[in-house]
Amino acid sequence: MELLPTTWFIAIAVLWTGYLFLEGFDLGVGMLMKLFARDNTERRVLLNTIGPVWDGNEVWLLTAAGATFAAFPLWYASLFSALYLPLLLVLVALIFRAVAFEYRGKVDTERWRNTWDWAIAVGSFVASFGVGATLALSTTGLPLDANGDRDGGPFSWFSGYALLGGFAVAGFALLHALAFLALKTDGEVRHRARRWFVRLLPVLLLPMAGWAISVQLLSGEPWTLAALVLAVVAAVAAWFLARKGSEGRAFLATGVFLLGGAASIFGAVFPVVLPSTIDPAFNLTVANASSSDYTLGLMSIVACVGLPLVIAYQAWTYWVFRRRVSAAHIPEAHSFLPAIAAKALIRND
Amino acid sequence: MEALEIARWQFGITTVYHFMMVPLTIGLGLVVAVIQTIWYRTGNPAYLRMTKFWGKLFLINFIMGVATGIVQEFQFGMAWSEYSRFVGDVFGAPLALEALLAFFVESTFLGLWIFGWKQLKKGVHLACLWIAVIGSFFSAYFIIVANSWMQHPVGVDMVDGRPVMTDAWAVFTNNTALVAVPHTLFGALAVAGGFLLGIAWYHLWRRRRDGIDTVGADGKVIAGSADIPGRDRTDHTVWIRSLRIGAVVAMISFAGTALTGDLQGKLMFEQQPMKMAAAEAACHDGTGFSVLSVGNIGSRNCDDIVALIEVPGILSYLAKGDFTTEVKGVNSLLDQYKADYGTHLPDNPIYGERAGQEIEYVPVMEVTYWGFRMMIGFGGVAALAALLALWVTRSGTVPESRWLMRLAVFGILAPFGANAAGWIFTEMGRQPFVVAPNPDLNGIDQVFMFTAAAVSPGVSAGEILTSLIVLTTIYAVLLVVEVKLLVKYVRGGVVSAMPELVSAPVDENEDATPGPGGPGKAGTADDVLAFAY
Numbered sequence: 001m002e003l004l005p006t007t008w009f010i011a012i013a014v015l016w017t018g019y020l021f022l023e024g025f026d027l028g029v030g031m032l033m034k035l036f037a038r039d040n041t042e043r044r045v046l047l048n049t050i051g052p053v054w055d056g057n058e059v060w061l062l063t064a065a066g067a068t069f070a071a072f073p074l075w076y077a078s079l080f081s082a083l084y085l086p087l088l089l090v091l092v093a094l095i096f097r098a099v100a101f102e103y104r105g106k107v108d109t110e111r112w113r114n115t116w117d118w119a120i121a122v123g124s125f126v127a128s129f130g131v132g133a134t135l136a137l138s139t140t141g142l143p144l145d146a147n148g149d150r151d152g153g154p155f156s157w158f159s160g161y162a163l164l165g166g167f168a169v170a171g172f173a174l175l176h177a178l179a180f181l182a183l184k185t186d187g188e189v190r191h192r193a194r195r196w197f198v199r200l201l202p203v204l205l206l207p208m209a210g211w212a213i214s215v216q217l218l219s220g221e222p223w224t225l226a227a228l229v230l231a232v233v234a235a236v237a238a239w240f241l242a243r244k245g246s247e248g249r250a251f252l253a254t255g256v257f258l259l260g261g262a263a264s265i266f267g268a269v270f271p272v273v274l275p276s277t278i279d280p281a282f283n284l285t286v287a288n289a290s291s292s293d294y295t296l297g298l299m300s301i302v303a304c305v306g307l308p309l310v311i312a313y314q315a316w317t318y319w320v321f322r323r324r325v326s327a328a329h330i331p332e333a334h335s336f337l338p339a340i341a342a343k344a345l346i347r348n349d
Numbered sequence: 350m351e352a353l354e355i356a357r358w359q360f361g362i363t364t365v366y367h368f369m370m371v372p373l374t375i376g377l378g379l380v381v382a383v384i385q386t387i388w389y390r391t392g393n394p395a396y397l398r399m400t401k402f403w404g405k406l407f408l409i410n411f412i413m414g415v416a417t418g419i420v421q422e423f424q425f426g427m428a429w430s431e432y433s434r435f436v437g438d439v440f441g442a443p444l445a446l447e448a449l450l451a452f453f454v455e456s457t458f459l460g461l462w463i464f465g466w467k468q469l470k471k472g473v474h475l476a477c478l479w480i481a482v483i484g485s486f487f488s489a490y491f492i493i494v495a496n497s498w499m500q501h502p503v504g505v506d507m508v509d510g511r512p513v514m515t516d517a518w519a520v521f522t523n524n525t526a527l528v529a530v531p532h533t534l535f536g537a538l539a540v541a542g543g544f545l546l547g548i549a550w551y552h553l554w555r556r557r558r559d560g561i562d563t564v565g566a567d568g569k570v571i572a573g574s575a576d577i578p579g580r581d582r583t584d585h586t587v588w589i590r591s592l593r594i595g596a597v598v599a600m601i602s603f604a605g606t607a608l609t610g611d612l613q614g615k616l617m618f619e620q621q622p623m624k625m626a627a628a629e630a631a632c633h634d635g636t637g638f639s640v641l642s643v644g645n646i647g648s649r650n651c652d653d654i655v656a657l658i659e660v661p662g663i664l665s666y667l668a669k670g671d672f673t674t675e676v677k678g679v680n681s682l683l684d685q686y687k688a689d690y691g692t693h694l695p696d697n698p699i700y701g702e703r704a705g706q707e708i709e710y711v712p713v714m715e716v717t718y719w720g721f722r723m724m725i726g727f728g729g730v731a732a733l734a735a736l737l738a739l740w741v742t743r744s745g746t747v748p749e750s751r752w753l754m755r756l757a758v759f760g761i762l763a764p765f766g767a768n769a770a771g772w773i774f775t776e777m778g779r780q781p782f783v784v785a786p787n788p789d790l791n792g793i794d795q796v797f798m799f800t801a802a803a804v805s806p807g808v809s810a811g812e813i814l815t816s817l818i819v820l821t822t823i824y825a826v827l828l829v830v831e832v833k834l835l836v837k838y839v840r841g842g843v844v845s846a847m848p849e850l851v852s853a854p855v856d857e858n859e860d861a862t863p864g865p866g867g868p869g870k871a872g873t874a875d876d877v878l879a880f881a882y
Contacts, residue, residue: 047882052464055415055456062452065422066445073437080426080433081805087427088816092823095416099827102412105882106834147698149430149807291438292513299442306449314457320468323877331880 004297005290008071009273011303013266015067016135019060020169020262021176021255022314026054028177030097030124031170033117036178036196041327042189043117047101048330049184052321054101056314058094061131070299074148074289075138075273082142082150082157083134090130097123128173129166136165139215139265141275144282151278159277161214168208172258175204179242179251186326190247197242197250205235205257212261215268224267231260352810353703353801356428359817361776363420365769366824370414372768375489375534376541377407378482380598382475389475395586398579398843402587403545405846408463409834413827415456420820422448428813431699432783432803439505439514440495443521447491454484466879489537490530497526499784500775501620502796512796525620528613535605536728536771538598539764543731545595546738548839550757552588553747556580562746570745578851579844587843589745596735599764603732606767610725611667618668618676620787623686623710624778626679627717629664630654633678638663642718651679651714679711686710690786690797699802708799712780720774727767734760 029050037043050057069076080087096119104116140161143151150156178200181193212228238253269275273289276282290296381403388396422444425433433441458481465474504519505512514520556562561573562585572585618625630642632651637659644654662672669676693707694700738757741748747757779785786797838845 044880044882048464048878048880051880051882052460052878053457054460056453056460058415058419059448059452059456062419062422063445063448065426066441066448069422069426069433069437070441070445073433073441076426076437076441077430077433077805080423081428081430081808084427084805084808084812085815087423088819091420091423092819094419095823095827098412098416099830101882102408103830103834106409107837145807147806148434149805151807154809154812291441292508294517295438295442295514298514298517299445302446303449306446310449310453310457314453317457317461320461320465321878325877329877329880 002287002290004293004300005071005286006271007300008067008290008296009266009270009286012064012067012071013262015060015064016266017259017262019057019064020131020172021258022057022060023054024128024169024173024176024258025180026050026057026177027124027128027170028173028175029181030120031128031174032121032177032181033124034121035174036181036192037189040113041330043113044105044330045185045189045325045327046181047104049181049325051101053314053317055098056317058098067299067303071291071296072273072284072286072289073291075284078142078144078148078150078284079134079138079274082144083137085154086130086133086157086162090127090134093123093126093130095123096120097127124173125170128170132165132167132169133162134165136161136168136211138274139211139269140218141277143278144274144276144284145278146282148282148284161211164207164211164214168211171204171207172254175201176251176254176258179238179247179254182242182247183251184324186324187328189327190324194242194245194247194250198239201235201239201242208257208261209235212264215265218268219272220264220268224264227260227264227267229260231257231264234260351702352808352813353804355810355813355817356804357800359428359813359820360424361773362817362821363417363424363824364776365772366828367414367417367421368768368772369765370410370417371489372533372537372540372765373410373544374407374414375482375485375537376539376598376602377403377410377544378478378485379538380541380545380594381407382478382482384594385475385478389471395583395590398583398587398847399591401846402843403591405838406544406548406835409831409838411459413831416827417824428805428808428816429783429803430805430807432798435511435798435803436498436784439502439512439520440498442514442517443491443495443498447488447495451484451488451491455481455488458484463881464878468878486534489533490526493529493533494521494523494526497523497529500779501525501616501787502784505796507795525613525616528609528616532606532609532613535602535609536764536768538602539606539728539731540768542595542597542599542602542735543761543764545591546599546735547595547758547761549588549592549595550738550747551754551839552842553585553592553742554749554751554754556585556588557746557749561585564744564746568744572745579842579847584843585746589742592742592747593739596739599735600732603728603735606728614667615670621779621785622677622788623679623682624712624717624775624785625668626677626682627712627714627778628721628774629676629678630656630714630718631664631676631678632680634675634681635678636663636665636673636675637661638667639718644714651711654714683710685788689788694799694801697802699806700799701806703801706801709781712778717774717778720770720777723770724767724774727763727770731760731763731767734763 029046033043033046037046100116100119100123104113137157137159140159143156145151175197178193178197182190182197185193209232212231216225216228234253234256238250238257241253242250271286272283273286274284381400384396384403385400387393388400458477461469461477462474462481465477469477498520501523502512503523504514504516506515553562559575561575561580563571563573565571572582574581614625629639630644630651631639632654637656639656640658640660642654642656664676665672665674668674687710691708694704696704747754781799781801782797783800783803784796784798786795844850
């Protein structure tokens with residue numbers, strides 16, 4: 001086994017898991033803008049719970065993609081070019097979502113807000129679905145030729161696993177967001193989020209469990225099966241914890257579910273990073289897709305310093321904004337008097 | 350058009366667009382951090398208002414840089430998979446480090462700054478902004494390290510036909526990057542300077558038009574006050590100081606871009622002589638700098654080009670620092686490039702249908718020639734305008750002329766133009782290579798890649814055309830939205846960023862001395878966070 005490439009495979013799995021854990025709830029909150037929130041005040045409660053952190057969460061995606069480029073250029077090149085159109089959709093969704101967060105409150109009309117609310121909700125769904133489909137296809141295979149290029153037309157990547165992975169991440173994001181809202185808000189939103197969490201948990205986690213089970217069937221090992229069992233236990237625990245009102249623990253338990261699920265999926269695929277459905281000889285593996293040991297060594301040193309630092313200051317951010325947000329806190333929408341106002345009021349002294 | 354052409358258009362459009370938002374983010378971020386520092390030190394309420402107002406515009410623009418930045422990272426793999434495979438070992442690392450060491454810092458600490466006005470102590474809150482700004486500098490550094498490797502590949506060995514990093518120090522201290530980073534940062538500051546100058550001019554002009562400020566017999570401004578929230582005397586201070594800061598920043602940054610640009614030019618004459626010859630549209634070896642050359646549009650044959658006005662010696666100075674050394678023209682370089690890198694694309698599958706085509710070593714000279722001159726021209730005009738603006742406003746306000754005001758506002762675009770022109774020049778001038786070979790002794794001559802080999806072989810022209818249309822349309826719509834919002838918030842003046850000026854006119858002294866509870870105390874029950882959304 002090759003030490004550095006394996007380490008970086010684990011590192012990339014960790015980055016994706018970190019991304020799904022963190023941006024998972026802000027993608028879910030985005031979807032809940034239309035599914036859950038009942039009026040503008042509730043929408044602003046939702047938005048402000050993720051306001052200070054969503055951009056930092058999204059950087060996990062950039063880091064996961066950048067680390068894949070640096071550590072496994074052939075994996076990055078094949079995966080991203082094969083999934084050209086789905087990733088275009090993800091990009092469009094992320095663009096609209098980001099801009100919508102910032103611009104939604106900048107004009108005080110119902111129509112303006114409603115437009116951006118849809119951008120947030122649909123953008124969050126499409127982004128999570130697309131990321132899920134991408135990861136699922138990376139674990140179940142794409143029609144790649146000997147050079148690692150996609151064979152067939154623009155849609156030859158499609159398989160049922162794309163849908164499964166898409167629903168898996170979108171479903172997890174929704175559930176994780178409900179746990180997050182129960183933890184981060186107060187009043188009506190908090191209680192409703194908890195009720196929804198308990199009611200929807202089985203259906204929202206089912207696709208991710210399905211994805212993990214399919215990967216086990218393709219190439220599972222005893223320890224990855226154990227990780228999957230851990231994930232299921234965590235899901236059951238999350239349900240009981242939420243029901244008895246332990247919001248913090250329920251949130252952590254959905255996190256453990258993700259951790260177990262991700263470990264079982266990435267672990268089962270290893271050492272393949274991107275299977276070819278045309279011929280197993282064309283599989284991209286940890287060994288044949290990676291960068292040189294020199295590059296990986298350099299990146300390891302930087303990551304050993306950088307990643308703990310990132311986790312520390314992001315944790316601090318959550319600590320600074322640890323207080324629950326409720327509808328009662330939301331200030332009036334600010335419609336400023338344009339300074340262009342009448343000249344009549346002028347006083348010279 | 351085939352996939353390669355479309356992919357190039359897409360990369361060009363999305364990158365130039367992204368780089369309209371980025372320099373404003375970098376430059377304005379630094380300016381806001383300095384302004385907030387002055388407020389923190391002096392407690393002067395004018396500087397709090399400036400922080401809030403310019404900070405609001407900064408954020409409206411920042412988000413567009415974030416949103417369009419993700420496209421940049423993804424499209425290397427999506428549209429340029431062969432490029433990604435070729436350079437991944439050395440090019441991926443600076444991108445990954447940019448995310449890990451710069452983007453995280455920028456986004457996390459900016460989130461703290463936006464939402465933490467009440468939650469954080471004043472000093473910590475200010476530090477968050479500084480950390481975010483420094484993060485944006487690092488981001489610029491890492492991405493330019495990556496770009497500079499395409500201009501001047503260093504620190505690698507060729508193994509199995511691919512460059513493999515052997516010397517990270519050489520990659521991260523590439524001399525091309527070390528001069529390009531300050532050049533880019535000064536270019537970003539020039540954008541911020543013009544932005545402050547134009548907008549502050551507009552507000553001073555409006556205060557005069559509305560009769561709030563007048564000019565006394567001694568020619569000095571008499572700042573007045575209107576019974577409109579935010580339009581008091583402090584407001585005058587806000588704009589005149591903003592204007593002066595903007596003008597000074599614009600002039601300093603032009604000097605900075607000129608000095609670093611000169612160093613960059615001298616390096617480029619060594620590293621990519623063809624790019625610089627094409628910047629001059631110079632056919633033959635010589636010493637003269639062309640002020641105006643004309644020729645057949647679209648012709649790559651430089652014998653069609655006639656230099657109408659030429660200043661002898663200047664080209665030698667730009668290239669070598671003296672006035673006599675002959676600088677090689679396109680014709681002699683062309684022979685050298687053909688001898689070194691071949692006349693036709695090799696018969697290799699990575700070139701697809703382009704294998705065997707003749708290689709065009711001369712970049713599109715209308716672009717390189719005019720790009721180079723527009724970069725310098727726009728930058729110089731902006732700096733000169735800033736100097737004139739300082740002189741004209743020495744009375745403490747601006748003239749009543751509506752046309753001058755419009756000129757100042759539209760002048761905001763000049764530094765943007767200079768930035769875009771500079772990048773288009775340097776990237777188009779690199780063609781036909783995506784990784785340019787370097788004939789000098791420091792570079793590794795045989796490390797290069799033709800752009801023709803870089804595009805994704807498995808992706809169809811239709812797919813790339815789809816993304817080109819989709820992205821361009823969305824970018825156009827969002828540009829309109831961004832500009833409209835900026836205009837709205839600019840027109841609204843300081844109150845647009847400080848609703849508290851309307852609801853409860855602030856006791857101006859409160860800012861100078863710690864308010865009730867003091868600056869260090871954690872917020873009250875209602876201060877969950879600063880509700881920015």
